[in-house]
Each structure stands twice: as C-alpha cells, then as structure tokens.
Amino acid sequence: MAGQVHLDIDGPLARVTLSNPGKFNAMSRAMWRELKTVFEDLHGSVDVRCVIVAGEGGHFCAGGDIAEYPDFRFDEVALRDFHEGDVWGGLGAMLACDVPLLAQIEGNCMGAGVEIASCCDIRVAASAARFGAPIARLGFPMAPREAALVAREAGAATAREMLLEAAVFDAAEMKARGFLSTVLPDGTLTTALLARAQRICALSPQAARLNKQALRATQGHAVAESDGAYRYADSAEHREGIAAFIAKRPPVF
Template identity: 75%
Template sequence: MSGHVQCVVEHALARVTLSNPGKFNAMSRTMWRELKAVFTALQARSDVRGVTVAGEGGHFCAGGDIAEYPDFRFDARELRDFHENDVWGGLGAMLACDLPVLAQIEGNCMGAGVEIASCCDIRVAGQGARFGAPIARLGFPMAPREAQLVASEAGVATAREMLFEASVFDAAEMKARGFLNAVLPDAEVACDVQARAQRIARLAPQAARLNKQTLRALRGGQPVHALVTHAYDYADEAEHREGIAAFLAKRQPVFS
C-alpha cells in the first residue's frame, strides 16, 4: 500500500499533509487509517489550537487510490468494511475533532478529496483547483454516509451534478455555491491559510472548542433547548475571565 498522512505540530498549530506521490495524493486504505489516528490524537491534545489539512506537491487529493480497488471492491462484506471502517473512520475522526480545521485546497480535489474538505471548517482554494466526484465513470455510487456529508456541505444540487453527470467545477463556481470561504491565486493560498491559522491560535482555544461542539450538535439535529443545560458552564473559567479583563484593561489577552 502506498501513501501516508503526516502530522507536524508547531507553535500550537498542526499541519496534516496528505501524501501519495505520483497519484495526486489519492487516498489509500493505509492513508484513511492514518487519517483517523492523526485526528484522534489531535483531539486529545490540549496544546493544539488549530489544524490545517493540505496535500503534497500542489494537489489536495485526487480521490481514492484506484490501484487498490480490485483487492476488495468486488466483495460486499469487504467493500462495506472499507467504507464504514476505513473511510468513515478517517472522516468521522475529523468531524469529531473539536479543533478548528482549515483546508488548503490546490489542484485536484476529487471524490475523497471533496469528502475530506467537507470535514473542514474553513476552506480556501487556489484559482486552479478543480472539484468533483466522477465515480459514475468507475461504475459505483458514493457510500451513504459520504454522500450525506458532501450533500450537507456542498449542497444537494451540487452533489447531484457531481454524482449523476460526473461534473467537475472550478474554484470560482464552488465559491459561488457556498462550499469555499475564499478563492485566491494559487501562489497565495498557503500564506492565506497560514495567516488564518495564526489568527485562530491567538484567540481563545476553549471558546473555539465550545463553538465547534455547538455547531456540530446543531448540524446533527440536536434541538437548541437541549444545549442550554450546560451552555454556560464556562462562566468561571480562566480563559473567560482573561478575555473580559484584557478588554477592560485595553490590552491584548493572553490565553494560556
């Protein structure tokens, strides 16, 4: 099996890199499992304030590693194991992570790449990025959990075009459809995402985690009144006191 998911933490920020040289970072089974391990570990760390996900070599992720498919796709039990445990294991770990996650999208963002990007909170793409899920050309549908994820983030209409017509969209179109937060010249994407991550790192980390938990619960259909019971438990926390004290003292807050 080929490819790796690498994670480097520096100055309270994690950088997760999808790497499968020669295949535009297509996701292998090993990579899905590593993605799960990486995000499970990040969720448990108190010293990390934000995560950037990027691909190696000018591409985000071109989909799944098709060279592996004959090994398991033609047996229903093995295929289910792949999608429900390997693929959803990685995507589910991303969705369960309470840290803000930014996507640095360049080049190909297809299939699995769209799914991984859909798990990110802020998505910035280069003008040359291309998006789609043309798996109808390969003779199979998108797995149910993955389809729900893409439809919820990219929109049902966009998901239909990607899946029924094998449509591929440029970054400007995906920005217009609400999937992307920003589209920049390709050479500026990395710097912009890094600047966004640094802004996040300077802000209140507990507040970011709580906001992520709230938005996740609301997206999952949990009623607002169910969240109220514990919504204000942070009242006496040091981070809360520091933020208010710094504002009143007209100084920059220091969130330890």
C-alpha cells in the same frame, strides 16, 4: 505502503499533509487509517489550537487509490468494511475533532478529496483548483454517509451534479455555491492560510472547542448505513469501471 498522512506540529499550529506521490495524493486504505489516528490524537491534544489540512505537491487529493480497489471492492462484506471502517473512520475522526480545521485546496480535489474538505470548518482554495466526484464513470456510487456529508457541505444540487452528471467545477463556481470561503491567486495560498491559522491560534481555544461542539450539535453528522448499500460489490459495472481505469481505457457499461 502506498501513501502517507503526515502530521507536523509547531506550537499551537498543526499541519496534516496528504501524500501519495504520483497519484495526486489519492487516499489508500492505509492513509484512511492514518487519518483516523492523526485526528483522534489532535482531538485529544491540549496544546494544538488550529489544524491546516493540505495535499503534497500542488494537489489536495484526487480521490481514492483505485489501484487497490480490485483487492476488496467486489465483495460486499469487504466493501462495507472499507467504507464504514476505513473511510468513515477517517472522516468521522475529522468531524469529531474539536480543533478548528482549515482546508488548503490546490489542484485536484476529487471524490475523497471533496469528502475530506467537507470535514473542514473553513475551506480556502487556489483559483486553479478543480472539484468533483466523477465515480459514476467507475461504475459505483458514493457511500451513503459520505454522500450525505458532501450534500450537506457542498449543497444537494452540487452533490447531484457531481454524482449523477460527473460534473467538475472550478474554484470560483464552488465559492459561488458556498463550499469555499475564499479563492486566492495560485501561489498565495500557503501564506494566506498561515495568517488565518495564526489568527485562530490567538483566540480562545476553549471557545473554539465549545463553538465546534455547539455547531456539531445542530447538524446530524450520524447517517446510518442503508441496508444493501454495498450489494453492488460484485456487479459487472463495478468491475468494468475499475478494470477500465486501471487499464487506461474507456469503460463499457
């Protein structure tokens, strides 16, 4: 099985770690399913007061595990099941979790990484972190609900640049655009996130949960799937983009 989502709980503090060694923690289908289970369990926990979401080995998440894509992406039904079942299952569980979520972002935060970070309440990054969603190079769009999530959290202009221009931004720019709460020098992130998490853990867990419910009620998290959103599954550009990535060659669109 490629990749894992680790859950470690120490008293009121939980740490969720994305781990896919050698792939900058790119999300496999199994990892999306694990993410859903982990956050459903955290939502139901009466003891956990704060969750830190991080990646392993100096990177947050570099996107999806593209090596898996030829197995399902070229069939419309299978592609819809991946995005609406696996991916949105994980993201939806994060959004529905009433425990405060802190994103600890280092290194690559691309595509799926931006989506996962967008589900967190407070996002803190190391100065060397990089953000983007350059999937146009792979010949496919971001799924509707995922695009709406990123546009809401990162801003519509930023989402457009990421998706239409394959733009990649540094941490300082993403803070200026309002996506990040804080940018810190490399090597100081873990200590700083722990201190913030401990402050949250010392506050009222009931207040935190009710605040999250109230904030969620002000935002339309539910975005309906658009008819035909996955009809591109068997398209030439979709196949070419993924084949070129796997073959480590420039795509020809």
